[in-house]
Amino acid sequence: MACSxxxxxxxxxxxxxxxxxxxxxxxxxxxxxxxxxxxxKFLGKKLLSAKSAISLASRRSGAVVAVSxxxxxxxxxxxxxxxxxxxxxxxxxxxxxxxxxYLGRAFEDMCAQMYYRGKMFGFVHLYNGQEAVxxxxxxxxxxxxxxxxxxxxxxxxxSKGVPARQVMSELFGKTTGCCRGQGGSMHMFSKExxxxxxxxxxxxxxxVATGAAFTSKYKREVLKEDCDEVTLAFxxxxxxxxxxxxxxxxxxxxxxxxxxxxVENNLWAIGMSHLRSTSDPQIWKKGPAFGMPGxxxxxxxxxxxxxxxxxxxxxxxxxxxxxLVECETYRFRGHSLADPDELRDPAEKARxxxxxxxxxLKKYLFENNLANEAELKAVDKKxxxxxxxxxxxxxxxxxxxxxxxxxxxxxDPRGFGIGPDGKYRCEDPKFTEGTxxx
Amino acid sequence: xxxxxxxxxxxxxxxxxxxxxxxxxxxxxxxxxxxxxxxxNKSRKAGKITTKAVxxxxxxxxxxASKPGHEVLLFEALREGLxxxxxxxxxxxxxxxxxxxxxxxxxVSKGLADKYGDLRVLDTPIAENSFTGMAVGAAMTxxxxxxxxxxxxxxxxxxxxxxxxxGMLHYTSGGQFTIxxxxxxxxxxxxxxxxxxxxxLESYFQSIPGIxxxxxxxxxxxxxxxxAAIRSENPVVLFEHVLLYNxxxxxxxxxxxxxxxxxEMVRPGEHVTILTYSRMRYxxxxxxxxxxxxxxxxxxxxxxxxxxxxxxxxxxxxxxxHKVLIVEECMRTGGIGASLTAAINENxxxxxxxxxxxxxxxDVPTPxxxxxxxxxxxxxxxxxxxVEQLCR
Numbered sequence: 001m002a003c004s005x006x007x008x009x010x011x012x013x014x015x016x017x018x019x020x021x022x023x024x025x026x027x028x029x030x031x032x033x034x035x036x037x038x039x040x041k042f043l044g045k046k047l048l049s050a051k052s053a054i055s056l057a058s059r060r061s062g063a064v065v066a067v068s069x070x071x072x073x074x075x076x077x078x079x080x081x082x083x084x085x086x087x088x089x090x091x092x093x094x095x096x097x098x099x100x101x102y103l104g105r106a107f108e109d110m111c112a113q114m115y116y117r118g119k120m121f122g123f124v125h126l127y128n129g130q131e132a133v134x135x136x137x138x139x140x141x142x143x144x145x146x147x148x149x150x151x152x153x154x155x156x157x158x159s160k161g162v163p164a165r166q167v168m169s170e171l172f173g174k175t176t177g178c179c180r181g182q183g184g185s186m187h188m189f190s191k192e193x194x195x196x197x198x199x200x201x202x203x204x205x206x207x208v209a210t211g212a213a214f215t216s217k218y219k220r221e222v223l224k225e226d227c228d229e230v231t232l233a234f235x236x237x238x239x240x241x242x243x244x245x246x247x248x249x250x251x252x253x254x255x256x257x258x259x260x261x262x263v264e265n266n267l268w269a270i271g272m273s274h275l276r277s278t279s280d281p282q283i284w285k286k287g288p289a290f291g292m293p294g295x296x297x298x299x300x301x302x303x304x305x306x307x308x309x310x311x312x313x314x315x316x317x318x319x320x321x322x323x324l325v326e327c328e329t330y331r332f333r334g335h336s337l338a339d340p341d342e343l344r345d346p347a348e349k350a351r352x353x354x355x356x357x358x359x360x361l362k363k364y365l366f367e368n369n370l371a372n373e374a375e376l377k378a379v380d381k382k383x384x385x386x387x388x389x390x391x392x393x394x395x396x397x398x399x400x401x402x403x404x405x406x407x408x409x410x411x412d413p414r415g416f417g418i419g420p421d422g423k424y425r426c427e428d429p430k431f432t433e434g435t436x437x438x
Numbered sequence: 439x440x441x442x443x444x445x446x447x448x449x450x451x452x453x454x455x456x457x458x459x460x461x462x463x464x465x466x467x468x469x470x471x472x473x474x475x476x477x478x479n480k481s482r483k484a485g486k487i488t489t490k491a492v493x494x495x496x497x498x499x500x501x502x503a504s505k506p507g508h509e510v511l512l513f514e515a516l517r518e519g520l521x522x523x524x525x526x527x528x529x530x531x532x533x534x535x536x537x538x539x540x541x542x543x544x545x546v547s548k549g550l551a552d553k554y555g556d557l558r559v560l561d562t563p564i565a566e567n568s569f570t571g572m573a574v575g576a577a578m579t580x581x582x583x584x585x586x587x588x589x590x591x592x593x594x595x596x597x598x599x600x601x602x603x604x605g606m607l608h609y610t611s612g613g614q615f616t617i618x619x620x621x622x623x624x625x626x627x628x629x630x631x632x633x634x635x636x637x638x639l640e641s642y643f644q645s646i647p648g649i650x651x652x653x654x655x656x657x658x659x660x661x662x663x664x665x666a667a668i669r670s671e672n673p674v675v676l677f678e679h680v681l682l683y684n685x686x687x688x689x690x691x692x693x694x695x696x697x698x699x700x701x702e703m704v705r706p707g708e709h710v711t712i713l714t715y716s717r718m719r720y721x722x723x724x725x726x727x728x729x730x731x732x733x734x735x736x737x738x739x740x741x742x743x744x745x746x747x748x749x750x751x752x753x754x755x756x757x758x759x760h761k762v763l764i765v766e767e768c769m770r771t772g773g774i775g776a777s778l779t780a781a782i783n784e785n786x787x788x789x790x791x792x793x794x795x796x797x798x799x800x801d802v803p804t805p806x807x808x809x810x811x812x813x814x815x816x817x818x819x820x821x822x823x824x825v826e827q828l829c830r
Contacts, residue, residue: 146579180612189611196578197611204602207568211575218581222557223528247568254563408613409648411671 087368088303094361094370097302099379100139101131101358103386104155107164108333110387111154111171115337119395120171123200124185127155129300129332132357133264134159136305137232140313146194146231148209151186152264153198156234161193168390174397181400182408202235203242206261209233210248213259213322220319230316231259238269240283246290249324253291256321260312261287263326264299270335271343287324299327300355303364330355507690513683515657516546519664520584522693524554527582530668531558533569534586543588544624544683570596570621574603578615582668590625590677591637604673605648620667622676626717626767627815629681633803636811641773643675644745651744652698653677653716657687659742662696670698677744679717701748707737709829711755713778714765715741718816722765725821734825744774747781753789756782760791761828767815770798795824 089097108126115124127134130152138147138159149156157167162178170177171185178190179198187198196212199205212231219227239245240263252259263283267274275281287294293315297308305327312323330352334341365371510518524530532547538561541548551559562569566587573583587593593600604617627636643649650672654660660678667674704719705726714722719740726736737755741748756762762782764775775796782794797816804814 148575178612179610179614182612183610187610189607189614191611191614196575196615197607199602201598201602204571204598207571207599208575208578208603210568211572211577212579213575214572215576215579215581218531218557218576222531222555243565244568244571247563247565248572250563251565251568251572408609410650411608411613411616411618 087370088307089370091370094365095375095379096139097135097306098358098361098365098371098376099383100135100159101302101361102380103158103164103383104131104134105358106380106383106387107154107158107167107390110168110391112333112337114168114171114391120173120185122184122186123151123336123338124171125152125336126333127152127331129352129356130264130266130329131155132302132305132361133234133262133299133327133329136299136302137234137260137262137309137313140306140309141230141232144194144229146196146209146212146229147234148196148205148212148231149188149198149234150202150205150236150239151198151200152236153186153188153195157188157190157193157195157198160190160195162188162190162195164386164390165393166190168387168394169397172394172397173399174394175400175404176393176397180404180408182404196231202239203244206233206235206239206244206248209259210252210257213252213257213316214255216258217255217319228317228319229258230313231257232262232313233259234262234264236269237263237265237267237274237283238272238277239263240286241278246286249286249290249292249322252322256319258316258319259322260309260316261322261324263324264329265326266329266331268331268335268344270339273343282326284324284326292322292324294324294326296326296328299329300352300357300360302357302361332356507688509686509688510657510661511683512654512657512660512678512685512687513544513546515661515687515689516654516664516678517548517550519661520547520668521550521553523665523668524550524558527668529580530582530584531560531576532584532586533560533562533573535562535564535588537561537586542586544680547586566592566595567597567599570599571603573619573621574599574607574617577617577619577673578607582618582620584620584622584668587621587623589635589680590623590639591634593621593623593639594637594642596621597642600643600649600673600675601646605646608648616671617673618668618671619673620664620670620676621673622664622667622678624678624680624683626677626679626681627799627804627811630806630808630811631680631804632806636804638768638773638799640677640744640768641771641776644774644777648673649745650674650698651677652742653679653744655679655682655716655719655740655742657685658689659696659702659740661689662694663698663742665693666695666698669695674698677716681717682720699743699746699748701751702740702742703737703751704740705736705738707735707759709735709759710737710761710763710825711752711759712736712738712763712765712821712825713741713752714738715744715774716767718765718767721816721818722821725818725825728818728822729825732822732826734829736825741778747778749781749785752778752782753786756786756789760789762790762794763821763824763828764794764796764798765816765821766796766798768798770796770801773798792828795828797821797824 104127108128111120111124111126114120134155138156141147141160143161147156147160154167157178158164166176166178167188170179170181170183170188173181173184175181177183178188183189183198186200189195189197196208197205209231216227216229216231219225235245249261251257265274265283269277282296284294284296295308295312298304308325312325315321315323332349332353362376365376520532532550536543537547538551538556538559547559570585573585576583587596600621604619604621607615607617625637625639640651640653643651650670652663652667652674654663654676663676667676704723712722722738726738729736737759739751739755741752764778766773766775768774770776775798779794779796797820799816800814802814805811
């Protein structure tokens with residue numbers, strides 16, 4: 001089952017001392033102190049089903065890291081005590097990454113404000129804390145590559161290039177939104193930027209992503225076009241217990257589809273801890289079970305994510321097949337703006353707050369003299385203005401008119417003519433042609 | 439497995455109206471049986487019907503299909519339609535279990551994998567929800583997949599994708615993405631196949647906003663509907679019936695499509711309008727023979743389009759006969775007949791002389807025993823009785 005692709009070992013800069021097994025390759029992943037499992041262990045003590053959680057956590061000791069499964073031939077990276085012994089990015093790239101992450105953060109913070117001011121409604125799921133995953137992956141894509149997400153999709157859309165104005169308008173429910181106000185927070189679509197949604201049911205988007213990857217392969221092999229488009233499917237830890245996930249892992253590996261399955265493991269599915277719902281919480285292991293590499297990466301560090309992403313996307317582009325990437329990450333806010341977020345241990349939250357991806361990148365940029373305070377402040381200011389502008393734009397945009405209600409139900413509305421009185425247009429002999437006039 | 443219906447249902451061919459989507463060069467067979475080439479004449483006339491039910495098509499001298507055409511079985515007609523569309527548009531592909539090397543469990547896609555390759559005729563693993571979702575994703579990014587449910591009942595597993603994604607994504611994305619998929623498969627009550635293989639999913643799918651539904655009943659309309667469904671930009675669910683696959687009919691050699699939204703006038707009449715679709719059409723025609731002998735003149739319409747209803751054709755018929763009998767194989771509760779009854783009552787209440795009678799299957803899981811299964815669906819005797827009562 002060996003694939004010819006390689007994956008790197010990524011070193012966790014916060015790794016604890018002692019039994020560092022970075023150089024060893026075993027199938028099981030050892031997760032160190034600062035990681036999620038210990039956090040959950042503390043929580044586990046509070047919950048009745050603590051036992052399994054604790055025993056699982058205590059089995060893990062020592063440091064490391066992102067390991068790839070034994071399916072992939074490993075290549076060792078220069079070992080150094082810190083993550084960036086050689087510079088992983090240039091100044092321009094660094095600024096792009098910083099800007100994108102700050103855009104995601106500022107946008108989500110503004111969403112929260114607007115929600116509590118009564119400008120947006122319903123279920124709004126914010127992405128604070130997980131920016132490294134979105135930026136790390138999506139900034140490596142071309143415009144033709146596709147992204148499929150879940151309900152936590154604002155930042156994926158922004159990273160892919162959908163203008164903040166359109167996303168904010170969509171959230172306000174105005175006609176100028178990317179989906180004309182018909183989708184909402186959980187259904188962000190953009191044909192221009194190839195964002196294929198935005199799905200409210202978890203797992204629902206994974207087959208759609210698999211289909212988009214299938215199109216890419218079809219274009220290459222049947223239509224003989226020069227196509228190396230890649231699809232990224234983002235979803236969470238809760239989804240990894242869902243049938244559609246496994247069915248799609250199977251199909252993607254079977255047909256070597258150009259897709260990367262990105263698991264944003266933030267340990268919580270609303271109030272359900274990942275450890276309480278999963279028999280084997282190491283999601284990356286599920287990749288090799290289907291014949292694809294499974295990689296675990298520190299999702300709070302954008303540079304590490306970017307490295308892994310480069311490898312995975314490269315594999316897909318070369319036609320070597322799918323990859324399963326588990327990003328260990330955390331959401332700083334509750335599941336949604338309606339979630340009081342009482343179940344999570346404050347100590348766990350505090351611990352992850354110290355690993356804020358934006359702060360970490362800033363630190364890296366300063367330490368390696370890639371940028372200075374003033375430049376980053378300028379970026380901050382630019383983004384803040386963009387966000388302000390998007391809110392003003394959304395505020396000023398019109399709400400959908402009545403005639404928009406029945407448009408777009410069918411791409412081809414002939415025959416579905418509903419007359420102005422709401423009845424079938426059956427008296428009109430020409431009702432099977434033309435577009436529905438409402 | 440299926441009974442072979444030897445009599446060709448030729449009246450169907452004569453009653454075709456102008457297809458909505460025909461390219462300029464497609465010959466069109468109209469109800470007046472005048473050939474019309476090039477630009478399709480869009481005005482629909484009530485139509486002088488040239489023949490009654492049992493006349494063979496070949497006897498009609500003015501028919502555009504002046505060449506004899508060729509005889510096919512219904513599953514072959516479906517395959518012809520599929521093959522022609524795959525030839526015409528390289529983006530058309532088929533997803534399903536055993537569609538490729540096996541040729542389809544009812545042989546609808548036989549030979550297509552050899553001709554077009556394993557990627558265009560994709561043998562999927564047994565994961566309905568996921569491969570239907572895959573078809574949605576492929577459709578959003580430019581392909582035109584045809585999804586086969588080995589039995590329609592299996593598509594219940596794909597309900598999530600059909601309802602949320604196929605049906606809704608065009609709207610939820612503000613019109614940005616179209617989902618031009620066709621979802622097809624055999625359904626209906628067969629010969630003692632047991633409850634789970636004998637389901638009628640029309641009733642479950644009909645409320646999904648964004649889905650278009652059609653049901654084929656003859657080789658002629660099967661091929662035409664298959665082609666029209668593939669060419670349509672909407673997600674279309676094409677309901678086939680297990681027992682109709684071996685129907686034989688002579689269909690034109692030339693290319694043709696039929697309109698997805700139009701009903702088919704099977705037998706014009708004056709006394710009562712009988713609305714039916716799929717297999718029940720044949721039970722109705724059998725009952726019609728008895729009724730004609732008894733002196734009644736039923737008008738039989740195969741509604742074909744389950745969503746939307748062709749209320750224009752149906753309305754005209756009701757205005758003529760003032761009595762309606764609906765005969766369907768769907769469940770009594772919440773079935774197509776129930777919706778059709780409501781639609782007719784809403785729109786044509788003034789024209790009705792009697793309440794609408796709807797004969798549907800019993801609300802039971804289809805039993806295995808032959809006798810019980812027979813009583814689950816509507817039989818011709820019941821149709822005759824119902825018409826006699828209606829026309830009293």
